Amino acid sequence: AWLSYRSGSxxxxxxxxxAPSWIQHIIVNEKHEVLSTAVxxxxxxxxxxxxxxxxxxxxxxxxxxxxxxxxxxxxxxSGSSSVAGQFxxxxxxxxQGEGYAIRFNEELGQLAIGSESAQGVLYGTFxxxxxxxLTPESSIDAEPLESRLRYIAEQPRNSLRMINQWDNVDGSIxxxxxxxxxxxxxxxxxxxxxxxxxxxxxxxxxxxxxxxxNNVNVHQRESLFLTEHFLGDVARxxxxxxxxxxxxxxxxxxxxxxxxxxxxxADPLDEQVREWWNVHTAKVYAAIPDFGGYLVKADxxxxxxxxxxxxxxxxxxxxxxxxxxxxxxxxxxxxFVYNCKQDWRDRSTDRARAAYDHFTPLDGRFADNVILQIKxxxxxxxxxxxxxxxxxxxxxxxxxIEFQITQEYTxxxxxLCYLVPQWKDVLDFDTYAKGEGSEIKNIVDGSMFxxxxxxFAAVSNIGxxxxxxxxxxxxxxxxxxxxxxxxxxxxxxxxxxxxxRLTFGHDEEVIHTISAMLLSSLDIYENYTAPLGVGWMVxxxxxxxxxxxxxxxxxxxxxxxxxxxxxxxxxxxxxGTGYTSQxxxxxxxxxxxxxxxPDELILFFHHVPYTHVLHSGKTVIQHIYxxxxxxxxxATELANQWRSLEGKIDASIYDKVAxxxxxxxxxxKEWRDMINTYFYRKSxxxxxxxxxxx
Ligand code: GCU
Numbered sequence: 001a002w003l004s005y006r007s008g009s010x011x012x013x014x015x016x017x018x019a020p021s022w023i024q025h026i027i028v029n030e031k032h033e034v035l036s037t038a039v040x041x042x043x044x045x046x047x048x049x050x051x052x053x054x055x056x057x058x059x060x061x062x063x064x065x066x067x068x069x070x071x072x073x074x075x076x077x078s079g080s081s082s083v084a085g086q087f088x089x090x091x092x093x094x095x096q097g098e099g100y101a102i103r104f105n106e107e108l109g110q111l112a113i114g115s116e117s118a119q120g121v122l123y124g125t126f127x128x129x130x131x132x133x134l135t136p137e138s139s140i141d142a143e144p145l146e147s148r149l150r151y152i153a154e155q156p157r158n159s160l161r162m163i164n165q166w167d168n169v170d171g172s173i174x175x176x177x178x179x180x181x182x183x184x185x186x187x188x189x190x191x192x193x194x195x196x197x198x199x200x201x202x203x204x205x206x207x208x209x210x211x212x213x214n215n216v217n218v219h220q221r222e223s224l225f226l227t228e229h230f231l232g233d234v235a236r237x238x239x240x241x242x243x244x245x246x247x248x249x250x251x252x253x254x255x256x257x258x259x260x261x262x263x264x265x266a267d268p269l270d271e272q273v274r275e276w277w278n279v280h281t282a283k284v285y286a287a288i289p290d291f292g293g294y295l296v297k298a299d300x301x302x303x304x305x306x307x308x309x310x311x312x313x314x315x316x317x318x319x320x321x322x323x324x325x326x327x328x329x330x331x332x333x334x335x336f337v338y339n340c341k342q343d344w345r346d347r348s349t350d351r352a353r354a355a356y357d358h359f360t361p362l363d364g365r366f367a368d369n370v371i372l373q374i375k376x377x378x379x380x381x382x383x384x385x386x387x388x389x390x391x392x393x394x395x396x397x398x399x400x401i402e403f404q405i406t407q408e409y410t411x412x413x414x415x416l417c418y419l420v421p422q423w424k425d426v427l428d429f430d431t432y433a434k435g436e437g438s439e440i441k442n443i444v445d446g447s448m449f450x451x452x453x454x455x456f457a458a459v460s461n462i463g464x465x466x467x468x469x470x471x472x473x474x475x476x477x478x479x480x481x482x483x484x485x486x487x488x489x490x491x492x493x494x495x496x497x498x499x500x501r502l503t504f505g506h507d508e509e510v511i512h513t514i515s516a517m518l519l520s521s522l523d524i525y526e527n528y529t530a531p532l533g534v535g536w537m538v539x540x541x542x543x544x545x546x547x548x549x550x551x552x553x554x555x556x557x558x559x560x561x562x563x564x565x566x567x568x569x570x571x572x573x574x575x576g577t578g579y580t581s582q583x584x585x586x587x588x589x590x591x592x593x594x595x596x597x598p599d600e601l602i603l604f605f606h607h608v609p610y611t612h613v614l615h616s617g618k619t620v621i622q623h624i625y626x627x628x629x630x631x632x633x634x635a636t637e638l639a640n641q642w643r644s645l646e647g648k649i650d651a652s653i654y655d656k657v658a659x660x661x662x663x664x665x666x667x668x669k670e671w672r673d674m675i676n677t678y679f680y681r682k683s684x685x686x687x688x689x690x691x692x693x694x
Contacts, residue, residue, distance in 0.1 A: 001475050001503065002475070003205055003502075005048035019046075019051070020145070022072065022104075023054060023071075025057065025069065025071030026039055026072050027056075028056070028057070028074045029075055030076060032076075033242065034118035034119055035121055036058075037204075037243045037244055039056055039058065041201070042125055042128075042129070043056070045132070046132075067085070069110075071111075072128075074113050075112075075113075075121065076121060077115070077116055080114070084114060086105060086110070087103060092114070092116075094153055097116055098120045098123060098156050099115060100115040100127070101113075102114075102152040102153075103151050103152075104150050104151075119209070119245035122244070122245055124154075126204065127152065130502065134502065154486075154487075157445045157488055158445050158446075158486070160209070160210055160453060160456065161207055162211065162458070163212075164295065164458065165183065166215040167181040167213065167214055168215050168222065169189075169214070169221050170186065171184050175404075177413035177414070177470045178413060178461060178464070178474075179470070180463055182463065183196065188233075193236065193240050197243075200243065200246055202468075204245055204246060206478075206481070207483065209245060210249060211248060212295040213237060213248060216334065217303060218253035218303075220259055222253070223252070223256050223259050224260055225250050226280045227260065227283075231287040234248070234284075235288050248292055251295045252295070252296060254296060254304045258304075267309035268309070268311050268315045269311060269315060281324055281329070282327075285329070292329060293324050293332065294324065294329070295334070296316075296317070298337070300338070300340075317331050317333040321367035321370045328369075332457070333370055333373065335358070335375070336380075336402075337354060337355060337359075338351045340555060341555045342555050344554060349557065349577075350557075350577035351378075351556075351557030351558065352386070352571060352577075355375075356390050359372065359390060359397075362397075363396050364396040364397070366397050368452065369453075370398065371398040372397055372398065374388050374391065374402060375401075376401055376423070378579075379558065381408055381410075383417075383522070384526055386533070386591070392443050393433070393582070399454070400455045401455075402459075403426075403457075403481065405459055406459050407419075407477075409538065412543075413471040415525060416471065416473055416661065416664060417521050418496065418522060420481075420484065427441040427488045428440070431443065431587070432584040432585065436586075441488040444456065455485065461477060467653070471660050480496070492519065493519065496515050496519060509645070509648065513642070513645055514645075521638070526600075527627040528627070528632050528635065528668045528671040529631075530560075531620075531627060531628075531675070532568075532624075533602065533604035534569070534603035534604060537551075538551075545667065545670065548674065561607055564682055566607055566620075567607065567679075568603035568605075568606050570607040571591075572606065573588075573592060576606075576607075579605075594612075598615075599616055602614065610685055621685045625676055625689075629676075631668060632668040635664050638665070639661035639665045642654075642657055673694055
């Protein structure tokens with residue numbers, strides 16, 4: 001993946017990249033597990049890049065090493081006066097907690113990587129390794145390495161930067177498209193922790209600092225993770241992540257007191273239930289003192305929750321918060337709560353409304369160690385949907401945003417779909433919660449409402465697959481997610497280029513081609529799948545491939561309402577479900593009005609005739625035909641673009657991607673023809689260009 005350091009390395013050809021003298025020594029004057037990790041990463045990275053194994057001076061006290069010794073100095077402000085001394089006081093105070101500063105001192109030939117915390121030093125170390133890899137040796141125009149490293153200061157924007165595994169203990173992964181779980185096998189934890197450690201490396205190198213290791217749908221056996229039966233295993237996994245500064249969380253079953261505790265209720269106000277959670281939480285902390293807390297999916301898609309006892313979600317979350325508080329743990333409570341047993345005949349219930357309707361009345365009632373985890377959109381990770389109106393609607397509640405890196409609805413890692421541009425759109429969305437400039441990124445980073453907890457969570461896309469992610473280029477989504485959680489201001493283009501250079505090296509044609517493929521892929525996928533924000537149109541259950549009415553007459557609340565005259569969901573206040581009123585006024589006005597609503601979301605907010613003319617000047621039906629013909633053509637072009645790289649990419653990766661792009665090109669035609677044919681038959685309106693529609 002991006003830690004192969006192949007790009008900087010010419011060692012493969014036998015000749016090492018020229019090694020500056022200061023990379024040959026590593027000096028660290030403190031003892032800390034995460035600092036040892038940083039040292040090990042440096043050794044491995046430098047050896048790969050330069051073919052030189054640096055010596056390490058890992059002294060206990062500052063006296064042992066002369067302050068003037070050249071080399072890479074690692075340390076915290078309080079633990080290493082030599083490192084601290086390389087930075088002014090204001091430079092040191094400008095980076096806090098996990099932030100770091102880097103300075104190259106030319107005179108002494110020293111590179112200092114310093115932080116308030118050991119974790120910050122690790123992030124700084126990965127930054128240096130990234131710079132070393134990203135600086136091409138041969139390029140005359142490139143800024144010399146030392147000047148790139150003269151002074152760097154970084155501070156993560158979000159305090160929680162989390163990954164959610166949806167892994168089951170039987171070894172399967174819910175919505176996993178890259179092989180089996182790397183955590184579990186046949187009902188047990190895996191014995192081989194090497195792969196988990198590698199995963200921790202990958203995650204930490206992008207800045208991830210938290211992980212929940214089991215599916216949010218917690219079944220009977222995973223409920224036992226909280227007990228002696230599995231706690232030893234959980235603790236072993238926690239220590240792999242701890243070495244990389246990543247805190248471990250568990251998804252818990254709300255009904256655990258019944259399922260594994262022998263009680264006959266899980267009522268959050270019942271004393272015995274509260275005691276059960278207190279006792280079990282204390283046991284978890286006895287095994288894992290730095291355990292992060294619980295992730296909870298309650299009253300959602302048939303999972304148990306407080307509704308059973310006529311209690312609300314504040315009651316439920318606060319009970320767990322109380323159990324976790326003595327240990328500084330947090331409850332991450334998901335807002336994906338809706339009626340999944342709807343009657344398709346009932347047009348008044350709108351799934352999109354559900355999270356806001358359930359949670360906004362509870363603002364101010366959640367304990368201070370509860371964080372609500374809110375999906376980016378009100379439905380479910382579609383290629384295009386509106387953004388969740390919950391962001392900016394709960395000023396007194398901690399909130400994190402949830403993205404889905406695993407491509408459940410975006411091609412399942414068989415189609416190329418670089419998701420960073422979608423996430424950027426969401427983060428840059430202006431909620432107007434405090435007037436203009438109230439972007440979602442400023443809400444989820446905690447700054448707008450001054451919240452103590454904030455951040456990002458996302459469903460992972462990795463598995464036991466050799467390339468981690470099924471489609472090798474889907475690694476860019478995992479990498480991009482971590483980078484964006486650290487700094488939401490990075491652009492999709494910057495992240496793509498960085499990832500390509502780290503992964504594939506500096507060949508300009510390779511960079512240019514893969515970058516173009518990645519950056520066009522989301523639009524292409526949207527073109528040949530469900531049109532204009534309406535979503536779904538996939539095969540039920542597994543969600544791969546086209547099926548326009550797959551969910552139309554079902555209980556899930558995901559309808560397009562297409563008939564012979566028109567299509568779309570009327571979510572207006574005037575004539576529909578009133579969902580548009582959940583936004584702040586400027587957005588309500590924009591979405592309520594057919595004239596102002598952006599084309600790409602028209603069918604999310606309005607039911608319109610096929611002859612409705614979009615801002616683009618096209619009718620809805622012609623837009624559907626055009627985008628579907630175009631999308632399929634573009635998917636074929638993607639395959640051609642990749643083919644132009646033959647010989648320039650490692651053969652096994654080349655072959656794998658080539659086969660996947662072929663499949664995508666073929667499968668996009670299936671999408672094109674199913675969608676076009678469906679709407680042609682429903683509407684009876686011909687394609688203006690007379691292309692083949694069956
Ligand atoms: C989707 C997905 C489920 C998942 C759920 C969730 O509905 O299809 O597999 O459990 O999201 O986010 O909880």
